[in-house]
Amino acid sequence: MLKERIRSTDVREPADGLWSNCLRIGDLVMVSGMTARADDGETVVGGDYDQAMVVFGKIKNLVEAAGGVMDDVVKMTIYVTEIGNNTEVWKARQEFFTGDFPACTLVEVSSLAKPEIRLEIEATAVVGCSS
Template sequence: MSRTKVFVPDVAEAGPELWSNAIRAGDMLFISGQVARPFEGGTQLVGKDEYEQTRQIFSRIDRIIRAAGGTMDNLVKMTIYLVDIRNNTEVWRARREFFTGDFPASTLVEVRSLAKPEVLVEIEAVAYLGGS
């Protein structure tokens, strides 16, 4: 099975030798945990609450999947890390803007903290890009 890094021209990655935004292995696409960074990169975040950050994260994931030849409908599994589980409804509110029909399988985990204090949400995902 081939394993290749997905080049996403409009979503910046972390520095060299840290991680890849996405790796395609056969028909599977594995998307690293995404936080609400701007598409062009940098250390600032887009959004000051869970809803705004989740919208930015799903926009990043959408761009990554499209670069690999798929759509959000190809997502089959997500793991969502949330600093304050009491705000999960804000994550679900943003999620409904990106998905219709059957949502991907999903796990929600409350964590003590993420990479920086202002990061409230991180989402990793897996997509199936093969035929039906």
């Protein structure tokens, strides 16, 4: 099986030599930790719900670019800076998934890449597993 880098015109790519946003190996799709940074590199201002909506939208764009759908996501790890706001993240998540939700880990961290980033989410999908 070959490793393929997946790109979406809706998700800003990192500079060369840093990391890949998304890789597909066979039917397995790995999405790096996504944050609520806009195309200009600035963080989308808002609470956990607002930032989670942006992040889930990026994950959706990458999974779809890899040939899958959001319900193909089987595992997520969510990093938050305020664990008490977890219901805002769950509320956003419910707008992107149906049926059996992915296995998920939620972890509070002391900080992320920039002070205004409130959460980061990484995801693993298996294309075609939800159909």
